Amino acid sequence: MKPLCASQQSRTESRKPASDAAAGSGGFTVVAATLEEWTQVAEWANEEGWNVGVNDVRCFHPTDPDGFFIGRIGSRPVSALSVVNYSDRYAFAGHYLVPEAYRGLGLGLALWEAALPHAGTRTVGLDAMPAQQANYEKSGFFPVYDTYRYSGRFERPGAVAPGTVRVGPRDLDAVAAYDRTYFPADRRAFLSRWLAAPGHRAYARLTDGRITGYGVIRPAHRGHRIGPLFAETPHDTEALFDSLTAHLGPDEEVSLDVPEPQRAAGALVRERGLRQEFRTVRMYTGPVPGSRAECAGAITSLELG
Numbered sequence: 442m443k444p445l446c447a448s449q450q451s452r453t454e455s456r457k458p459a460s461d462a463a464a465g466s467g468g469f470t471v472v473a474a475t476l477e478e479w480t481q482v483a484e485w486a487n488e489e490g491w492n493v494g495v496n497d498v499r500c501f502h503p504t505d506p507d508g509f510f511i512g513r514i515g516s517r518p519v520s521a522l523s524v525v526n527y528s529d530r531y532a533f534a535g536h537y538l539v540p541e542a543y544r545g546l547g548l549g550l551a552l553w554e555a556a557l558p559h560a561g562t563r564t565v566g567l568d569a570m571p572a573q574q575a576n577y578e579k580s581g582f583f584p585v586y587d588t589y590r591y592s593g594r595f596e597r598p599g600a601v602a603p604g605t606v607r608v609g610p611r612d613l614d615a616v617a618a619y620d621r622t623y624f625p626a627d628r629r630a631f632l633s634r635w636l637a638a639p640g641h642r643a644y645a646r647l648t649d650g651r652i653t654g655y656g657v658i659r660p661a662h663r664g665h666r667i668g669p670l671f672a673e674t675p676h677d678t679e680a681l682f683d684s685l686t687a688h689l690g691p692d693e694e695v696s697l698d699v700p701e702p703q704r705a706a707g708a709l710v711r712e713r714g715l716r717q718e719f720r721t722v723r724m725y726t727g728p729v730p731g732s733r734a735e736c737a738g739a740i741t742s743l744e745l746g
Contacts, residue, residue, distance in 0.1 A: 472510070472511055474511045482518075496640070503634065509525075510522050530625075565582075568744075591707070591717055594714060599685070605681060612645070619652045625729050644681055646677045655669075656685050657669060658685040664695055665689065665696070669738075700740065
């Protein structure tokens with residue numbers, strides 16, 4: 442790993458500067474993490490209750506290998522942040538983590554200041570915990586809508602709905618074209634991995650031969666996660682949700698992250714027995730390239746949009 446910066450100092454007076462925290466320990470540096478090194482960050486995220494998908498790291502890291510940053514004291518990882526450039530206009534920040542033993546030392550802020558410039562002049566999106574919203578606003582982010590994590594076991598099992606079909610890598614062109622209408626950048630390369638990853642199941646909703654929705658369910662640290670789930674109508678959303686979960690047993694847990702504007706999707710998962718676990722706030726630094734992100738039944742990932 443090639444160091445990207447030397448010791449960084451916190452701008453927050455109530456915290457110790459990172460240079461002081463690192464004194465005598467080899468100094469604080471920021472490096473671009475390899476795919477294998479990022480697996481430790483996924484472990485940190487699971488310790489925080491994020492319930493990362495089993496294959497998420499291997500699917501997302503190749504999207505922008507230079508956009509996954511780790512802060513270190515000596516050789517010890519102490520903070521993490523991803524700033525993934527999806528296009529020349531849009532980036533997404535996530536995985537902003539500092540293990541509990543290293544909090545309050547300015548190490549997260551030092552990493553933020555070193556890593557965020559990776560986005561250049563792109564609009565940057567992120568999903569913030571409400572308690573941190575004010576801090577992100579100081580960095581130029583503004584709130585747009587809330588997203589709710591729903592998790593639980595089903596009170597009403599699903600079944601594969603008529604007009605809903607399994608899709609995979611052979612359907613990449615059609616799925617990627619539909620995905621682009623919801624996501625602010627072309628994700629064809631990412632979807633080539635997402636649709637083919639072990640344990641991932643994808644379904645599309647067809648109306649008169651045209652895709653009117655698609656979704657993916659994947660194994661996670663705890664149970665399964667659905668994302669994305671993009672659909673034209675509440676009926677399409679219900680058909681996809683039931684099809685994606687039809688193979689799950691009654692004791693298997695499922696989670697998904699539903700944007701607040703998609704009230705029909707929230708009502709559906711509550712009806713199926715899922716409960717709200719926590720809330721995040723979608724924030725941006727500027728205008729978002731054309732998409733219908735707020736209309737998604739479930740986003741792909743809180744960590745990477």
